[in-house]
Amino acid sequence: MTIFDSLKKSRNMRRARRTLRDATRSAVTLRAMRQDILPADDLAELSRLITTARHTPASASHNDLDSLANELAELLSRLSPPRPLSGWRGNFEVIVVALSVAMAFRAYYYQPFKIPTGSMQPTLSGISSFELSQPRLRDRMPLKIVNWLCTGEWYKEVNVTVGGKIAPIQRDESKPGYSAFQIAGRRYYIPSDALLRPNTIRVNRDGNVANNAKLWSGVVTAGDFVFVNRWIWNFRHPSRGEVMVFSTENIPSLTPGTHYIKRMCGMPGETISIRPPHLLINGKEVNQPAMIGKIAACEKFAPWAPNYAGFTLPGMPRQFAKSLMMPEDKVDLAHNEYYALGDNSRNSLDSRFWGTVPEQNLLGPATLVYWPFTSPRLGRIR
Template identity: 35%
Template sequence: MPRVDIYWWRKYQARKRGRELLLGAQKLLRMHRDILEPRQVNGLKGLCADLSLALAENRPHLIVELSGKLEKELARAFPERSGSGWRENIEVLLVAAIVAMAIRSFFIQPFKIPTGSMQPTLYGLYPVENYNPRTPFPQRVADTLFLGKWPTDQHAPLLRGALNYLGWLIFGTWPGDGKCIMRGDHIFVDRFTYHFRRPQRGDVIVFETNEVKDLPESYRNKFYIKRLIGIGGDKIQINPPHVLVNGSILDSRPAFRRIYSCQNGYNGYVIPDFPPAKYFRTPADVYTVPPDEFFVLGDNSRSSLDGRFWGSFPRRSLIGRAIVVYWPFSERFGLIN
């Protein structure tokens, strides 16, 4: 049976403890040297230098001796106070909150799709027919995990009548008792990329509605998500099921071909009869996008309050590009195209 070298293990532990103590002492000095007296700073710096040399020369006995002295000096310089653990935890939480806010403000921001204007590319709220509160427990768990459905969310009364349904859904509101009918897709929006390149036709973008001139006041101060169709100077026409930009059918992305196919839930781009679109009454109507503005449409053209009704919006209202569906784990999970 091999013999264990106890002395070697003790030397290893001494070196490990010495290195950790040295790193901790150097960190404390960098953070708090402004509140220490000069003699304390010099004493700690001297012990750190001696311990660093002993570690470099691999002198275990000296490492143990200097580690003990450094610990005592640190205890005198930084006496333990009541609540110090709480303060450290609060500092960590504050730093984490600042980092999270910075990421949210400048890089990636989460959003939730509230309406069905981008279906079937992205899902928002939609009615659930024949809801059965006695759904088996395993199915309820699976629906929650993979489809984002919660049994307690599905108890708003459904309205009858095609006109009411169409009118309310177009304007992004579902009447009832004000409670959720079904959770929409949760997405991440890239706020960073557009600082370095211009938005491209076909991008799915998020923008604020504050400066949309022809949008009713009750729909201001909101975030909309639509597909970018035109940029400043473009001439837009809708000839169902196609959208034309500068006289040519826009098909720069596979997404447009899916929409034009009128299959798998897509219906192409339409000119709505009720309520009438302000800027597109016939296929011959042309809308010219003002300079430094964007024109957008929803993929679910039959139920989308978009540029057909209120024109374009200024570049400064742009939030960013929708890139990923991160919840629920459905067939739409992953990159948005």
Template identity: 30%
Template structure:
């Protein structure tokens, strides 16, 4: 009979981490990145630098396989405490155990999100009318050049109707009227958009005299509701004078479709033609370059940066071509391997029924897809940035298949085809 000596806590602390411990260490680093991203606007720059230094120290120690467990635990504890103290108002309390239980539930949910399903909100109109992005409906007197308008007799509805519209259509009504003579400044310091609760964009406007307005939706969509007849101030760009009682924005904004992405399916089968799928842009140089240039213009990334700070974005498109396919756009139709496609979704776009406008060539010639590369196009072909602009989607960047719209209920609720 063999007897195994139980290892004491002191002896265990002197040993290097095992495989499970290293995995937990990597999870901590990933969690810190999420913490910084979600609390970016709450953490002072000096605290961000402190967190970054401690994260680097922990990461380097974790990479050194000779590092002792006790040293890594000390670094991890120091890093975690620094994060907690970086958010103003954080306090430990008698509720700590309950908070930890909630944290465990969140971790489980994140695990489900990482391997099975993921929520996704469509911000743009590239997949309309199959799926809606955020859509603005200004009144015609506010913006006569808009593609869509609120009804000619539109008035901001009563509170019960507004609540129903929000529930059923994800609709927000806007009627901005200034209370005094003022100056409207449409520059980044006065007009900006911010994501709230990780998922919901909201646009804010502050006048020169400090009047504040806000509305759900991205800045580009809310700007569609602004009055195009305002009097510009001579010698000042994007600055307008407004009078007391004047309407500066009117109409409504419908939120983009919110859907569930099936991340599990593509572990078993390859993406196939006609799927509506979500992918990240990490391996698409054209998009990454545009992101970096935008960050440089906005002062987010320095001129010497080689990668965008936000990492990458997520796009949703229809899969039109698989590896080995030859795609040729004729407009409004297209050919796949020299033949007309038979897939229902692609045919619906080509038929130009309803709001479908068909495929637009946009100067594209025939292209043959290499191994591991897919061709993505928006159903709203005339207003979609897709593979015609930035090329193919690598298989490793594909997140999953769009499965089900769960909100709002009044447009496309249900399975996605």
């Protein structure tokens, strides 16, 4: 016998023993799962083959091992025939496990959150738009989907079926980042930032919209998608300057069941006030951490970004006890209250209007922008 024959024989023996070992494990598993329902003769035959396989002598040839493995395989196939759609069932189990892991990750570690409005601009961007009368090449299928996946852009047309008088609908928060209008009993939604530009919606001088008219058309860019760190505040206290996400439960005038994202500016036990463009804590101007200082100094946080407008006041009578509306207003924060302000102070519905954020409402700090991929804000949140 040559050395090559010896190597081949050794390889065949290892393969045969591995095959028999796997078949024996499957047989043991089947016996444990179904021994209470298997016929007595089949159970006895299964046990006999398992015992024989476990006590196979070392001198057994690979043909003997293969023969025993085949006997086990045939018996297993008869006692546990393949179920219909078994492959799909296996895939379904994998999907269920993956979803369970993802849900646990979302619930306890990092939760995705999308920015619908411009209250945190330019630090974070909400839904934005620009007018376009006709779709571009990349706004047509199938490039439209690829363009959206990369840039978050989606060409949209708002077409009116039955014309009539157009009327704005107040306090419709069903689509954050959009403003609602009613025409002939039907609601239509336009990106809110489009209404800040002149002549963006196509309406007659008398305020009517014609039948089958195009009310608005253009490209809508999705707001930034961020990850919220849900576990870090279990190990340390929140700190001033962090961008925080919180729920709106039990906050006056806010729709319950939603989430807001603002910058944490007032901490428990402090007295907070605003003397534009500065934030005052206990009567002193605050310039730390760095982002609070940049906002107060009306600086840029990046070369491409516009300047901050500083901390501003609405200049109207107080609506709630802990609102900040006028320069003389001050708010004393309790031991479990925080003050949340938007970086885009002139266009932010924040604590200045509705008051404080209870500690139990805090979800966690927003740490990372992960989409759209072309956003200049992609990466760590400042």
